[in-house]
Amino acid sequence: MIKVVGWGVGKMGRGILDMLMKKQGIEVVGAIGRTTGVGKDLGELLGFDSPVGIKVDNDAEKVLSSARPDVVILSISSYVRGVADEIELCARYGADVITIAEEMAYPFRTEPELSKKIDSMAKDHGITVLGTGVNPGFVLDSLIAALTYGTRSVRQIKARRVNDLSPYGKTVMEEQGVGLSMEAFIEGVKDGQIHGHIGFLQSIPMIADALGLEYDEIVETREPIMSTVERKTDLVDIKPGMTAGCSHSAVAYRNGVPVITLEHPQQVRPELEGIETGDFIDIYGDPDLHVVIRPETPGGIGTIASAVNIIPQVLSSPPGLLTMMDMTIPHCIMDDFRNHIGKGGNIREGSKGDMGQDT
Amino acid sequence: MIKVVGWGVGKMGRGILDMLMKKQGIEVVGAIGRTTGVGKDLGELLGFDSPVGIKVDNDAEKVLSSARPDVVILSISSYVRGVADEIELCARYGADVITIAEEMAYPFRTEPELSKKIDSMAKDHGITVLGTGVNPGFVLDSLIAALTYGTRSVRQIKARRVNDLSPYGKTVMEEQGVGLSMEAFIEGVKDGQIHGHIGFLQSIPMIADALGLEYDEIVETREPIMSTVERKTDLVDIKPGMTAGCSHSAVAYRNGVPVITLEHPQQVRPELEGIETGDFIDIYGDPDLHVVIRPETPGGIGTIASAVNIIPQVLSSPPGLLTMMDMTIPHCIMDDFRNHIGKGGNIREGSKGDMGQDT
Numbered sequence: 111m112i113k114v115v116g117w118g119v120g121k122m123g124r125g126i127l128d129m130l131m132k133k134q135g136i137e138v139v140g141a142i143g144r145t146t147g148v149g150k151d152l153g154e155l156l157g158f159d160s161p162v163g164i165k166v167d168n169d170a171e172k173v174l175s176s177a178r179p180d181v182v183i184l185s186i187s188s189y190v191r192g193v194a195d196e197i198e199l200c201a202r203y204g205a206d207v208i209t210i211a212e213e214m215a216y217p218f219r220t221e222p223e224l225s226k227k228i229d230s231m232a233k234d235h236g237i238t239v240l241g242t243g244v245n246p247g248f249v250l251d252s253l254i255a256a257l258t259y260g261t262r263s264v265r266q267i268k269a270r271r272v273n274d275l276s277p278y279g280k281t282v283m284e285e286q287g288v289g290l291s292m293e294a295f296i297e298g299v300k301d302g303q304i305h306g307h308i309g310f311l312q313s314i315p316m317i318a319d320a321l322g323l324e325y326d327e328i329v330e331t332r333e334p335i336m337s338t339v340e341r342k343t344d345l346v347d348i349k350p351g352m353t354a355g356c357s358h359s360a361v362a363y364r365n366g367v368p369v370i371t372l373e374h375p376q377q378v379r380p381e382l383e384g385i386e387t388g389d390f391i392d393i394y395g396d397p398d399l400h401v402v403i404r405p406e407t408p409g410g411i412g413t414i415a416s417a418v419n420i421i422p423q424v425l426s427s428p429p430g431l432l433t434m435m436d437m438t439i440p441h442c443i444m445d446d447f448r449n450h451i452g453k454g455g456n457i458r459e460g461s462k463g464d465m466g467q468d469t
Numbered sequence: 470m471i472k473v474v475g476w477g478v479g480k481m482g483r484g485i486l487d488m489l490m491k492k493q494g495i496e497v498v499g500a501i502g503r504t505t506g507v508g509k510d511l512g513e514l515l516g517f518d519s520p521v522g523i524k525v526d527n528d529a530e531k532v533l534s535s536a537r538p539d540v541v542i543l544s545i546s547s548y549v550r551g552v553a554d555e556i557e558l559c560a561r562y563g564a565d566v567i568t569i570a571e572e573m574a575y576p577f578r579t580e581p582e583l584s585k586k587i588d589s590m591a592k593d594h595g596i597t598v599l600g601t602g603v604n605p606g607f608v609l610d611s612l613i614a615a616l617t618y619g620t621r622s623v624r625q626i627k628a629r630r631v632n633d634l635s636p637y638g639k640t641v642m643e644e645q646g647v648g649l650s651m652e653a654f655i656e657g658v659k660d661g662q663i664h665g666h667i668g669f670l671q672s673i674p675m676i677a678d679a680l681g682l683e684y685d686e687i688v689e690t691r692e693p694i695m696s697t698v699e700r701k702t703d704l705v706d707i708k709p710g711m712t713a714g715c716s717h718s719a720v721a722y723r724n725g726v727p728v729i730t731l732e733h734p735q736q737v738r739p740e741l742e743g744i745e746t747g748d749f750i751d752i753y754g755d756p757d758l759h760v761v762i763r764p765e766t767p768g769g770i771g772t773i774a775s776a777v778n779i780i781p782q783v784l785s786s787p788p789g790l791l792t793m794m795d796m797t798i799p800h801c802i803m804d805d806f807r808n809h810i811g812k813g814g815n816i817r818e819g820s821k822g823d824m825g826q827d828t
Binding site: 129244248249252253255256257258259260261262263264320321322323324395396397399400401402403404405407408411412413414415416418419420434435436437438439440441442443444445446449450 | 488603607608611612614615616617618619620621622623679680681682683754755756758759760761762763764766767770771772773774775777778779793794795796797798799800801802803804805808809
């Protein structure tokens with residue numbers, strides 16, 4: 111069996127553990143939490159009918175040294191700085207790492223020094239480290255890159271991901287500046303409390319480096335989405351004239367001309383103003399391509415699924431800090447996950463024949 | 470420079486050579502033809518203003534032994550049997566092979582013995598062999614697989630590629646049964662003259678094996694698309710009541726339930742009856758996904774582009790008969806192709822450090 115530890119038991123971490131428990135060829139050998147759920151049986155935490163015999167533990171070193179996982183899925187932070195030490199600990203126990211930390215999808219531009227450090231540390235220990243997720247990691251970067259496969263040239267890319275914030279919790283609502291006056295929103299952006307989407311500074315370089323597109327600068331904007339109607343959920347009651355969310359976009363320019371434009375307006379209940387959610391990707395080149403995924407690839411489920419579905423590729427990859435562009439074409443897995451390890455051409459040779467048990 | 474030979478100078482072969490000549494880091498070192506264009510300068514054949522100093526030659530062995538390409542792009546047949554000997558010749562000269570032969574996209578089910586032979590021969594000579602193209606190879610298989618990345622499970626896949634046959638030549642029109650009475654069409658399907666799309670028996674196993682979906686049988690149908698209006702092109706004049714093309718579909722069943730349904734209605738000028746072209750992909754699972762590419766990813770340009778864009782992955786892959794599912798995420802390349810060789814994680818180790826010059 112492929113032995114997996116889930117590190118982080120927040121909403122995403124629990125979703126990942128739940129999916130792992132239901133897949134063939136995978137054995138969940140441990141769960142690491144900070145405070146929530148610590149000491150509880152994983153079955154209880156996930157709402158199963160019966161306990162599964164694994165207790166959520168807050169002693170990571172103890173879990174890693176006794177469970178000896180092949181891979182750890184890390185769901186504890188959005189930032190490189192929030193996972194670097196944890197990755198190093200996994201490396202010391204010879205476990206590959208998959209993380210949904212948004213910045214880790216392509217950390218080389220925003221955290222160049224720390225990326226180098228993680229890469230060389232991963233190589234020293236013979237482990238693979240990958241950041242993935244639905245966005246960044248897929249919809250607004252590696253999927254766009256894949257869609258250009260049938261084009262002779264690409265001049266410009268415009269993509270827009272329109273989603274509904276309603277399923278998200280209080281933290282996300284605050285980060286997106288939901289339920290404020292326009293003035294309070296602008297103030298929140300200024301002082302960094304409202305940061306919109308984490309991922310544009312990963313997705314843009316990821317696409318550009320993959321395709322060999324050049325740009326001089328990336329300009330980000332965060333604008334309030336003002337509601338003209340009442341928008342109500344369990345968590346918020348947005349009156350007309352208040353913000354329903356944040357329209358965050360980033361444009362990469364070359365000589366003043368947009369090369370890559372990514373837009374991600376996130377708001378509560380967009381359907382109340384007739385706005386359809388979806389992923390809209392326009393590629394301008396030879397030929398042009400117009401791709402629509404409607405409704406959008408779901409954020410929560412998509413991130414959970416991506417972290418689990420990529421396990422075989424990560425186990426089959428050479429050591430180092432890799433990205434989705436280094437993976438063989440990713441996909442859902444319906445049979446035994448072990449059938450997919452080392453499948454195909456890009457098999458890791460030598461150092462990983464022992465599946466990460468090299469400490 | 471990456472040294473490439475184009476083998477086949479039909480419409481696709483010429484398109485591939487034209488694209489190769491315009492890309493950075495690639496040197497076209499030879500062109501092999503059978504009859505058309507033999508003896509002509511490649512520049513003349515491609516309609517350039519000036520000659521390029523490479524003559525189309527019908528002596529493949531002479532071209533391969535003197536040019537010593539890193540990779541040969543083979544555009545001479547749709548069938549495994551139509552490229553097997555040519556692949557062996559490339560192997561003897563240590564050149565990787567990319568072919569747009571539709572059956573080669575996933576030859577394991579329709580040609581199991583010959584696939585094994587090609588695979589072991591490729592391994593003996595240390596070369597990589599890949600079948601690619603827009604379809605099969607991408608839109609109705611590897612792209613569908615990629616789109617499932619953000620799903621926890623997949624129950625059923627339905628995809629429909631609606632295109633216009635007008636840009637194609639006489640052979641394709643005949644293979645698709647254009648401009649016939651219904652009776653003549655049915656007769657043509659019966660005696661094998663009208664075969665519709667080559668690729669379903671590749672795309673379905675490719676998706677199923679990638680995802681681990683099981684099926685018992687594949688049922689193919691070829692139905693006439695009867696025109697109710699006059700549809701005219703330079704090549705054909707279809708009167709009302711005549712066939713405008715072939716609606717070819719294939720369904721993979723598991724216990725009588727469709728698991729994968731692929732439909733490819735191909736016809737001349739569908740817009741005259743208000744039919745929009747496009748690639749329509751519906752994935753049913755957790756969650757459902759509905760993807761539309763409108764108009765469709767172009768067949769001709771897409772196949773040309775795919776054969777060229779995949780060069781770095783093929784040069785970086787281990788020896789053997791591989792498929793698109795063994796490639797790292799494919800994409801268009803706008804800078805020097807050499808920047809993309811061995812990029813990322815799945816670097817070929819050992820045998821291919823000399824880039825195919827191993828004979």
